[in-house]
Amino acid sequence: MTASTPPPPPAGPSGTEVPFDSTAQIMTEITTQLGERLGRVRLHGLPRRGPAAPRPAPGAATARQAPPLVAVAHGSRDPRALRTVTALLDRVRALRPGLTVRLGHIELNAPLLPDTLARLNGPAVAVPLLLARGHHVGHDIPAALADAPHLTACLARPLGPHPLLAEALHARLEEAGARRPSAVVLAAAGSRAPESATDTARTARLLSDRLGGVPVLPAYASAPPEGGPPGTPLSVPAALRALAARGHHRPAVASCFTAPGRFAAQCAAAAPGPAAAPLGDHPALARLVLHRYDQALAARSAYDHDPTGAATVAV
Incomplete structure (x- = not known):
């Protein structure tokens, strides 16, 4: 191993060499140059100093570049509904600080969705705070987005x-x-759209799985109390009677509603056993709102980078 040659003395203003006046000055110059060169070297396999920045979820945009999340609630005359949805969105903001989150209602409450959209510009992602597909997801929200041509908005899944x-x-x-x-x-709540019944039945199966196989019967608050034609979703009273016929006289009622309202109160009143509260600002629901937002962003990104335009946002 050979010794390194000391660096030449620094040049003076006229280009002539200025001799070092001490060994300490020579060592200082060596240390300075070595530090500068090491600063440009990245050692493979060694972690950088300082805490590692958390990696964003797949499809998640950073807060600085992320388009606003427009949460679309149904609306209700029950004054608790707006407070509940506001608490849910506060939890969403806490989970992703810096993300712009706006609220728009389909009806009954301010701000209405068109008013919220009118205050935005550029890209946006509309996330329905609805728990299944139906007329609102398939028609009302897309129509409101189409009436806001100043936005490049995409629609997330319910x-x-x-x-x-x-x-x-x-x-x-x-x-x-x-x-x-x-x-x-x-x-x-229920809907005439067949997709709504499909989604609600799937949610019932997922809940049954979490409960270890307990029977979970989907039912609609909006269905006729005595039930409709064969093959149509049951009303809540009809579902309770069907379970009683199987020997379940005190079944629980799970409230598949985002916030309090007439339907949620009506279903809870019909329960012969425990009746759950609406989902409200439960942490899992807040995470789900962000998950749908990220899904929509990822699908839009795939569409933007696919020259065939084959990718679409599923609604």
Whole structure:
């Protein structure tokens, strides 16, 4: 191993060499140059100093570049509904600081969705705070987005069905005292759209799985109390009678509603056993809102980079 040659003395203003006047000065110059060169070297396999920055979730944009999340709630005359949705969105903001989160209602409450969209510019992601597909997701929200040509907005999927939704439903049942129910009625708002029945039935299966196979019967608050034609979703009272015929006389009622309202109160009043509260600001629901937002961003990104335009945002 040979010794390194000391660096030449620094040049003076005229280009002539200025001799070092001491050994200490020579060592100082060597240390300075070595530090500068090492600063440009990246050692493979060694971690950088300082805490590692958390990696964003797949498809998640950083807060600085992320488009606003427009949460679309149904709206209700019940004054608790707006407070509940506001608390949910506060939890969403806490989970992703810096993300712009706005609220728009389909009806009954301010701000209405068109008013919220009018205050935005550029890209945005609309996330329905609805728990299944139906007319609002398939028609009303897309129509509002189409009427806002100043935005490049995409529409996320509704919150259900999803395992996070089943997690929140399960937690609300436990809070109501239904830790080991013999059977459950999953009470949802309902829709004439067949996709709504498909989604609600899937959520019922996910909840049944979380409960270890307990029977979970999906039902609609909006269905005729005596039930409709064969093959149509049951009403909540009809579902309760069907379970009673199987020997389940005190089934629990799971409230598949984002916030309090007429339907949620009506279903809870019909329950012969424990009745869960609406999902509200449950942490799993807040995570699900961000998950749908990230899914929509990822799908839009795939569409933007696919020259065939084959990728679309599923709604």
